[in-house]
Amino acid sequence: xxxxxxxxxxxxxxxxxxxxxxxxxxxxxxxxxxxxxxxxxxxxxxxxxxxxxxxxxxxxxxxxxxxxxxxxxxxxxxxxxxxxxxxxxxxxxxxxxxxxxxxxxxxxxxxxxxxxxxxxxxxxxxxxxxxxxxxxxxxxxxxxxxxxxxxxxxxxxxxxxxxxxxxxxxxxxxxxxxxxxxxxxxxxxxxxxxxxxxxxxxxxxxxxxxxxxxxxxxxxxxxxxxxxxxxxxxxxxxxxxxxxxxxxxxxxxxxxxxxxxxxxxxxxxxxxxxxxxxxxxxx
Amino acid sequence: xxxxxxxxxxxxxxxxxxxxxxxxxxxxxxxxxxxxxxxxxxxxxxxxxxxxxxxxxxxxxxxxxxxxxxxxxxxxxxxxxxxxxxxxxxxxxxxxxxxxxxxxxxxxxxxxxxxxxxxxxxxxxxxxxxxxxxxxxxxxxxxxxxxxxxxxxxxxxxxxxxxxxxxxxxxxxxxxxxxxxxxxxxxxxxxxxxxxxxxxxxxxxxxxxxxxxxxxxxxxxxxxxxxxxxxxxxxxxxxxxxxxxxxxxxxxxxxxxxxxxxxxxxxxxxxxxxxxxxxxxxx
Numbered sequence: 001x002x003x004x005x006x007x008x009x010x011x012x013x014x015x016x017x018x019x020x021x022x023x024x025x026x027x028x029x030x031x032x033x034x035x036x037x038x039x040x041x042x043x044x045x046x047x048x049x050x051x052x053x054x055x056x057x058x059x060x061x062x063x064x065x066x067x068x069x070x071x072x073x074x075x076x077x078x079x080x081x082x083x084x085x086x087x088x089x090x091x092x093x094x095x096x097x098x099x100x101x102x103x104x105x106x107x108x109x110x111x112x113x114x115x116x117x118x119x120x121x122x123x124x125x126x127x128x129x130x131x132x133x134x135x136x137x138x139x140x141x142x143x144x145x146x147x148x149x150x151x152x153x154x155x156x157x158x159x160x161x162x163x164x165x166x167x168x169x170x171x172x173x174x175x176x177x178x179x180x181x182x183x184x185x186x187x188x189x190x191x192x193x194x195x196x197x198x199x200x201x202x203x204x205x206x207x208x209x210x211x212x213x214x215x216x217x218x219x220x221x222x223x224x225x226x227x228x229x230x231x232x233x234x235x236x237x238x239x240x241x242x243x244x245x246x247x248x249x250x251x252x253x254x255x256x257x258x259x260x261x262x263x264x265x266x267x268x269x270x271x272x273x274x275x276x277x278x279x280x281x282x283x
Numbered sequence: 284x285x286x287x288x289x290x291x292x293x294x295x296x297x298x299x300x301x302x303x304x305x306x307x308x309x310x311x312x313x314x315x316x317x318x319x320x321x322x323x324x325x326x327x328x329x330x331x332x333x334x335x336x337x338x339x340x341x342x343x344x345x346x347x348x349x350x351x352x353x354x355x356x357x358x359x360x361x362x363x364x365x366x367x368x369x370x371x372x373x374x375x376x377x378x379x380x381x382x383x384x385x386x387x388x389x390x391x392x393x394x395x396x397x398x399x400x401x402x403x404x405x406x407x408x409x410x411x412x413x414x415x416x417x418x419x420x421x422x423x424x425x426x427x428x429x430x431x432x433x434x435x436x437x438x439x440x441x442x443x444x445x446x447x448x449x450x451x452x453x454x455x456x457x458x459x460x461x462x463x464x465x466x467x468x469x470x471x472x473x474x475x476x477x478x479x480x481x482x483x484x485x486x487x488x489x490x491x492x493x494x495x496x497x498x499x500x501x502x503x504x505x506x507x508x509x510x511x512x513x514x515x516x517x518x519x520x521x522x523x524x525x526x527x528x529x530x531x532x533x534x535x536x537x538x539x540x541x542x543x544x545x546x547x548x549x550x551x552x553x554x555x556x557x558x559x560x561x562x563x564x565x566x
Contacts, residue, residue, distance in 0.1 A: 124497035144494060173494045180495075186485055187495035191503040194477055197535040199559035201528070202469055211427060211456045212463075212470035213566065214407035219505045220474040224563040228556035236549040245484070246540050250533070252480040257529050266519040273511035276482035280507040283496060 002028075002163050009034040009056065009064035011079060012071030013046035016096055016126060018135035020068055021051035026137050027167040036061050037071070045132035062086035066164065067093040073103060074233045080110045087115055092157055094119040098184060099238035100148045100177040116154040119161040122146040122180065123170065128225035141169035148177050185241035190249060192231055193242070195223035285311075285446050292317040292339065292347035294362060295354030296329035299379055299409060301418035303351055304334035309420050310450040319344050320354070328415035345369035349447065350376040356386060357516045363393045370398055375440055377402040381467060382521035383431045383460040399437040402444040405429040405463065406453065411508035424452035431460050468524035473532060475514055476525070478506035 005028055010017035013035040021033040035052030037043045043055040061067050062083055069079060073095070080087070087093060088111050097103050100120050108114050125143040127134070145165040149158060162172045175183070198221065202209055235242055259268035291307055293300035296318040304316040318335030320326045326338040344350050345366055352362060356378070363370070370376060371394050380386050383403050391397050408426040410417070428448040432441060445455045458466070481504065485492055518525055542551035 124495065127498065143497070146494060175494060179491070183492050183495035186488070187492055187500045188497065190484075191481065191500055193539055194481065194536075195503065195563075196556050196559035197532065197539055198474065198477065199562045200538075200555060201473075201532045201535045202562065203558075205469070208462075209466050209470050210566065211429060211458060212407065212466035214426070214471065215410065216506050216509075217470045217474055219502050220478065221563055221566075222502045223499050224559055226560070228553060228560045232549045232553040232556055235543060235552060239543060243540065243543060246536065246543075249480065249484045250536060250540075252484045253477075253529070253533060253536075255483075256476055256480050257526065257533075260518060260522060260526060260529075266515045269518060270511060270515040272483060273479050273515055275486075276479035276507055277509070277511045279482045279485065280478075280504055283493065283504075 002160060002167065005031055005065050005164075007032045007034060007064045008066045008068065009036065009061035010052065010068045010070050011036050011058070011061055012069065012075075013037045013042045013052060013132050014070070015130050015132070015134050016123075017068070017070035018046045018049065018051035018132035019125075019137070019139040020070060020096070021046065022049070022135055022137035023140050023168045024164075025050075027169075034061060034064055042132060046135075049132060049135060051132055051135050058082050062091045062093075065092065066160075067091055069093065069095040069097075072230055072233050073097040073099070073237055076103065076106050077110075080107070087111075087118065090117065092117045092119070092160060094121045094161055096121055096123055097237075098122060098188065098234045100180045102181075102237040104148075104150055104177055114150045114152050116152050117157040118150075119153065119157050120148040120150070120177070121161065121165070122148070122184070123165075125170075128222055130227050130230070138169070140165070143170055145170035145172045146180055147172050147174050148180050149174055150177070181238050181241045182244075185238055185245040189235055189238055189242045190245045192223045192226060193235065193246070194249070195221050196228075196231070199224045285443060285450065288314055288348050288447075290315040290317060290347045291349045291351065292319065292344035293335065293351045293353050294319050294341070294344055295352065295358075296320045296325045296335060296415050297353070298413050298415070298417045299406075300351070300353035301329045301332065301334035301415035302408075302420070302422040303353060303379070304329065305332070305418055305420035306423050306451045307447075308333070310452075317344060317347055325415060329418075332415060332418060334415055334418050341365050345374045348375065349443075350374055352376065352378040352380075355513055355516050356380040356382070356520060359386065359389050360393075363390065370394075370401065373400065375400045375402070375443060377404045377444055379404055379406055380520075381405060381471065381517045383463045385464075385520040387431075387433055387460055397433045397435050399435050400440040401433075402436065402440050403431040403433065403460070404444065404448070405431070405467070406448075408453075411505055413510050413513070421452070423448070426453055428453035428455045429463055430455050430457050431463050432457055433460070464521050464524045465527075468521055468528040472518055472521055472525045473528040475506045475509060476518065476529070477532070478504050479511075479514070482507045
């Protein structure tokens with residue numbers, strides 16, 4: 001089918017949707033990209049940078065050979081309402097949301113089952129910027145793509161979406177939805193919360209602290225540049241797994257603090273830092 | 284005096300000492316760099332990359348026009364023993380350690396006062412690498428240098444060291460020792476511990492989690508690549524301020540967790556993330 005991919009629709013032409021458009025056009029020479037977005041400015045920017053060829057009404061996106069939902073996942077219920085049964089009747093579609101159990105549950109609640117040609121995806125790519133103007137054609141090159149199969153997933157849909165991402169330069173890995181959400185709670189959602197928490201811990205101190213901000217601080221704090229409403233959305237969608245990750249993290253912090261407090265000679269602290277460093281180096 | 288700077292000695296020819304050598308040679312054409320280090324390999328590497336011109340015995344470093352202590356600060360008592368009274372009799376010297384009250388207390392305990400030509404310094408530069416082979420001549424260019432004056436500091440020593448760092452491209456800011464340690468607890472020591480703690484929270488999960496590690500994760504975790512013994516040293520030296528910072532951070536985490544747990548609609552979480560984001564953007 002990929003050879004016959006004539007057009008692809010993206011719903012949401014922000015950083016992710018516009019990067020998908022640019023990347024897909026580079027990978028498939030004849031491909032036309034349709035964009036749909038509630039915000040006229042988002043569409044205009046995506047058109048201006050050539051990430052989409054055409055702005056289309058929402059109802060038209062289901063006519064594409066491939067449809068990608070790239071808007072914030074809090075709009076999923078609304079989009080399901082708008083697109084309705086067409087998503088259950090042949091169109092090949094995927095999402096690129098950061099949590100998966102929640103998406104699958106909403107889709108299942110809407111249709112009574114998960115459509116066979118819906119392929120939940122999560123590209124391990126992106127950055128703290130937002131909007132089409134931050135889009136990059138190489139955003140997915142060399143990155144991992146987590147594909148989350150479900151019971152009713154059609155083999156052809158799975159194969160086609162896999163081939164699509166591979167053509168964009170991604171390494172496709174499959175992962176169950178529950179596993180995905182647990183893993184991402186630790187590797188993405190928790191680190192974001194930790195960076196946001198540090199910014200809040202510096203409340204009222206900013207001016208005084210500026211002199212002490214070096215490159216390590218800014219590297220650590222990159223995640224706190226991310227869009228709050230997007231991350232509220234992601235965190236709430238993966239609440240259970242994230243709470244588990246936070247609890248585990250908090251007890252690690254307590255161990256470090258106890259080591260710092262209780263051991264005048266730093267042996268316990270050194271042991272904990274040594275373990276952490278070894279683990280980090282292994283990745 | 285800077286015009287007459289003929290030679291500079293560095294004690295400790297790791298990343299920091301060797302970068303200082305390279306940077307100083309670039310800034311002062313005629314300057315010769317002497318290096319002293321307990322580890323023959325460290326000296327050899329520093330010689331090989333041209334960061335020092337000559338390896339000298341420890342006793343000789345006090346004969347330099349400018350002496351910089353760039354070894355891990357846990358060796359300070361031993362170095363004070365070795366160099367002794369010469370540090371109190373004319374030589375212009377500085378350290379580049381990450382905490383300052385502790386250094387001043389040790390120096391004062393040794394001499395009964397802080398020598399007039401000792402200038403405590405802390406360059407806001409460096410990275411997670413170690414050793415002379417990671418040294419860079421431009422490590423200090425465009426970075427901040429925190430200079431920590433003390434009661435008995437000679438005006439000339441202060442001016443000379445300021446001019447030295449400015450010649451290396453640093454912006455020199457002055458800060459009291461207590462203030463310095465409180466600030467750095469938040470902007471450097473705490474973030475390091477937070478990254479180390481996350482690595483430990485992933486214990487036994489590494490393989491499973493690898494698929495979910497994206498660019499944001501690695502940016503956040505850069506600090507956990509830092510050398511454990513160096514950071515044990517730094518954290519223990521700034522224990523009191525760091526414990527205060529940890530306590531404040533832990534209560535921020537509790538607030539975030541409560542917002543995630545208690546508010547089904549995410550309003551409280553959004554508010555906290557929004558505050559954090561705004562603060563981050565202001566820097």
